[in-house]
Amino acid sequence: MRFVFTQKTLGILLLIAAVGCFGAVDGLSKVLVNDHSFGQIVLARYAPALMVMLAAFGPRKWKPLFATQRPVLQIIRGLTPLCVGGLMILAVRHLPLAEATVILFAGPFFVVALSGWMLGERVTASSWIGVAIGFLAVIMVARPGFDALSQYTVYPALAAVFYALLQLFSRSLGAAGEAPATTLAWTLLVGTLVSLPLAIADWRPPSLSGWLVLLALGAAFGVAQYFLARAFALAPANVLTPFTYFQILSAVLFGILVFHDVPDGWTIAGIALILGAGAYVFGRNAQQPN
Numbered sequence: 001m002r003f004v005f006t007q008k009t010l011g012i013l014l015l016i017a018a019v020g021c022f023g024a025v026d027g028l029s030k031v032l033v034n035d036h037s038f039g040q041i042v043l044a045r046y047a048p049a050l051m052v053m054l055a056a057f058g059p060r061k062w063k064p065l066f067a068t069q070r071p072v073l074q075i076i077r078g079l080t081p082l083c084v085g086g087l088m089i090l091a092v093r094h095l096p097l098a099e100a101t102v103i104l105f106a107g108p109f110f111v112v113a114l115s116g117w118m119l120g121e122r123v124t125a126s127s128w129i130g131v132a133i134g135f136l137a138v139i140m141v142a143r144p145g146f147d148a149l150s151q152y153t154v155y156p157a158l159a160a161v162f163y164a165l166l167q168l169f170s171r172s173l174g175a176a177g178e179a180p181a182t183t184l185a186w187t188l189l190v191g192t193l194v195s196l197p198l199a200i201a202d203w204r205p206p207s208l209s210g211w212l213v214l215l216a217l218g219a220a221f222g223v224a225q226y227f228l229a230r231a232f233a234l235a236p237a238n239v240l241t242p243f244t245y246f247q248i249l250s251a252v253l254f255g256i257l258v259f260h261d262v263p264d265g266w267t268i269a270g271i272a273l274i275l276g277a278g279a280y281v282f283g284r285n286a287q288q289p290n
Contacts, residue, residue: 011235014227016246021224023250025085026101027258028217030092036206036214039198041089042082044214046191049222053185065185070176074183077169078190080162081225085191087159094152096261101251102270103156105135105244107163115168115237123238130242130277137245137273140266166228167237167244174233183229188222245274 025045032041057065068074084104091100115123173183206214231240249271255261263271 008235008239011231011233011240012243014231014234015240015243018224018227018231019244019247020250021220021227023101023247023254024220025217025224026088026092026251027097027254028213028220029085029089030097031213031258032210032217033089033093035204035210037199037202037204038086038089039195039200039202040204040206040214041217042086042195043192043199044217045085045221046188046195046218048215048218049225050185050188050192052219052222053181053188057181065182066189068178068182068186070173070178073169073173074178074186075190077166077173077183078187079194080166080169081187082191082194083162084159084166085221087155087162091152091155091159095156097251097255097259098248098261098263098267100156101248103153104160104163105248106157107160107167107244111164111167111237111241111244115171115241126280127238127242130280133277133280134242134245134274137248137270137277140270140273163244167232167241170229170232171237174229178233180226180229180233184222184226187225187229242277245277248274 029041032044053065054062088100088104091103095103170183174180252261252263252267252271256263
């Protein structure tokens, strides 16, 4: 069977890279959460990436960079990752990183359910199967957490709703012809303007290591946002959705390396299911023409 590298395939690969970076973003936020304010952590996700982007494009290209036919949708889309990030910062303050991440992944169900209504996309059987298997894997990974639900699980649960909206708005903008760089610029600008007053109101002077982690957080977030916007410009939301589960692998790996949180047998089984679901959908969609 001949493998065809299509735009859809590239979109899938870019999404996997994006969610891997998002897993690192949540892990770095957990590293920072005890010694830095909520506003500082949120601002670190946006301001460094915005400054790098503006410097890279240069003042002469700022106007075309922010030129858009959908300013309202760009602002709304820019607010969704702000809500996801803010809720996940609150989540990882109280919950283990892997548990918070798997609860976040109720989001793909919203994407598949809403992509037909909001975007007019046909949801294939392989996408439904991939999402269903992936969600089963999420339940397996989260099993210990569901034995003792606490009030803090509401944070990643709400983040899941905004995460789904983020993906749907990204696809809507991509399908409308909005450049990924423009979408990223608006997202970084909205996030910076909203988080800056919060950071100033509760500023805690970071140490040298704190500054380095804050900068790493901003770099990972900027790369993730660009890859996400680019992915949804290349492939439909319901095709990409099963691959968002790869963020769980990133979170588990970060937990092992930084917090020494070794996964148990249920987590390993869940990871195997996630990989299997992703490989199944990847194989089915890579064979289909754009």
